Every structure is written in C-alpha cells, then in structure tokens.
Amino acid sequence: MTDHSDNHATAIRSGGQKPSILPWRGRRGANGSLQAQQPGLGHDTLSLPATMADTLPLAELDAREITAWFGDHMVLERVSLTMRAGEVTALIGPSGCGKSTFLRILNRMHQLVPGAALAGEVLLDGTDIYDPSQRLTEARRQIGMVFQKPNPFPAMSIYDNVIAGLKLTGVKATRGRKDDLVEECLVKAGLWREVSGRLRQPGGALSGGQQQRLCIARSLAVRPRVLLMDEPCSALDPTSTRVIEETLADLVKDVTIVIVTHNMQQAQRVSNECAFFLAEENSPGYIVEHGPTEAMFNSPQDPRTADYVGGRFG
Ligand SMILES: Nc1ncnc2c1ncn2[C@@H]1O[C@H](COP(=O)(O)OP(=O)(O)OP(=O)(O)O)[C@@H](O)[C@H]1O
Ligand SMILES: [Mg+2]
Secondary structure, three states, X not given: OOOOOOHHHHXXXXXXXXXXXXXXXXXXXXXXXXXXXXXXXXXXXXXXXXXXXXXXXXXXXXXXXXXXXXXXXXXXXXXXXXXXXXXXEEEEOOOOOOXXXXXHHHOOOHHHOOOEEEEEEEEEOOEEOOOOOOEHHHXXXXXXXXOOOOOXXXXXXXXXXXXXXXXXXXXXXXXXXXXXXXXXXXXXXOOHHHHOOOOOOEHHHOOHHHHHXXXXXXXXXXXXXXXXXXXXXXXXXXXXXXXXXXXXXXXXXXXXXXXXXXXXXHHHHHOOEEEEEEOOOOOOXXXXXXXXXXXXXXXXXXXXXXXXXXXXXX
C-alpha cells in the first residue's frame, strides 16, 4: 500500500508513533467503485492570522451525498447536510446511526480507520476538502475536533497543551505571540480565570471539565473555521457541562460549530439547527429530518423525529 500517511495527523492519533499499516483505501465513486485518492501530503509552514478578528469570514460546511463504508459495511448512505456559517448544528440520533462517522468525515479523520472508504463531497466555503489539491493538514487545521473523552497531553503543561497544534501543523511563533495566543484561547474556552496562575502545571492535573475546556483551547489555537464536537459533555458533571455550553454560545461568533449530543435538552439549549440521524435495522444511517432546532423539537414533520425528541425511543 502506498504511504498516504500524514505525520502530523498520525502523531495526534497515536501519540507520535507512526502506524506500520496505513489505512486509507480510497474513495468510492457513485457506483461504489474505489477511486485513487491523493490525500495532500502537506508538511508546509502555515501562516496563521494574528488574532481571531483577523480570520476569514465565518465558514459554511456543506456535506453532499456522503456515503461511508467500513470494509463492505455501508454505514451512511447519501447524507447531505449544510452546516451554516456562524451557527451551532446539533447531530442527534440513536446509538450506531453514524453520527461520529459523519463527523469524522467532515475533517478527513474517517480515512484513518483501517478499511474505511467514502463517497461524496465536503465543501468548506465551496471547496471540497477531499479534492486532490487540498492538503490533509490544512483540512484538519481549518476543521478542528473535540472528542467525547478529554484528551489533553497529561504530562505536558497547560501552556504547551494549548499550543501543541502549532508544532503539529508546522507553525512557528515567537514567545510573545505564543503567550498572547495561550491567553486568548484559554479565555475563549472559558478556562483562563481558573488556570492563569498555573500555566506550567501539567494538563493532566485539571478536572475533567477543565481538561475538556483545555482541549477546546488547544483546538482554537490553530484558528479553525469549524469546530466539530463529539459528545463533548457526556463525561462531565452538570456544572462543567453548563460552563462548556456557555463557552459554545461565545465561540460560535468566531467558529462554525457541529456538535453530536445524546442530550435533547442540550441540543435545544445550544443549537440553531438540528439533524436527526437514524439507521433502521441492517440499513445504513441517513438523515430523517433537519431544520431549525425550535421546529425540530416543537413541530417535527416526521413521526420518527417526534418520537425520538420526545424520548419514546433511542
Ligand atoms: N472503526 C470501525 N470499524 C468498523 N465499523 C465501525 C467503526 N466505527 C463505527 N463502526 C460502525 O459504524 C456504524 C456507525 O457508528 P458510529 O460510531 O458512527 O455511530 P454513532 O451514531 O456515533 O453512535 P453512538 O451514538 O453510540 O456514538 C455502527 O454500525 C458501527 O458499528
Ligand atoms: Mg458516536
């Protein structure tokens, strides 16, 4: 198999160890046949805007006709969803319907899974992140991810955790610039007040809720245009959850957010738009209904949506 790996992405996934088997098989065409795929082998030096205010306008993410496989198992079929610029889109649906898979496709992480393949397009402001001309590192920088379980580098200081992504994406910055960035990102992630006096302490010494906000700060440091969050509060207590939800309400002024949640109250509190995924028995997942969150919860069009948001199944 050709070495299609990306050192930076691999480092994030495996703690620095490059896997010996490289997973990406290719991308399937509309008829399901595998097409050659050229993930961008980017090790370039990226230039980042100096402040959030200097970043590009808010970005729209548009998934078109996404079909996904693990081996021969099709888990999503022709899923299309526009995630509007400057809004929070919540992905809801029962376990196993493909929400996490869909999220991973939105920043090219699906291709890290052995045997994974996909068809369709993901347009970031009109440009397909899977186009051969697009660099893998750039897609992951522009579209950040926060996971269910907080995953800071535990022995690394809080300060170094925040700027860890700079090294991984090949960005060089002066000490002063790093200091500013660390403060700005911790403020935006709602953690600055709690940690400003102990930035040199290890990230692993923080509480779970603080660690999750540290991970959000780390994501923000590379100036993403979209932040993907896969059940970011499911391992947290109600107070930490509330702090993160408040943080999201501020963040969305700078970054388009897509969040997976099993918590229907949370979906209603944090999201502008909502998409309901479902996988019927032995069938791939698809979107039953999507639209403004208020309408999805108060006047759903599909009876299955009404049953799900009403807590009658899933
Ligand atoms: N690495 C993998 N290898 C093979 N199959 C996988 C892999 N990851 C997920 N799947 C399968 O893909 C389907 C969708 O899984 P996914 O994790 O996307 O669901 P989900 O909606 O996020 O579920 P949950 O709410 O439990 O997190 C499931 O049938 C699952 O078993
Ligand atoms: Mg999931």
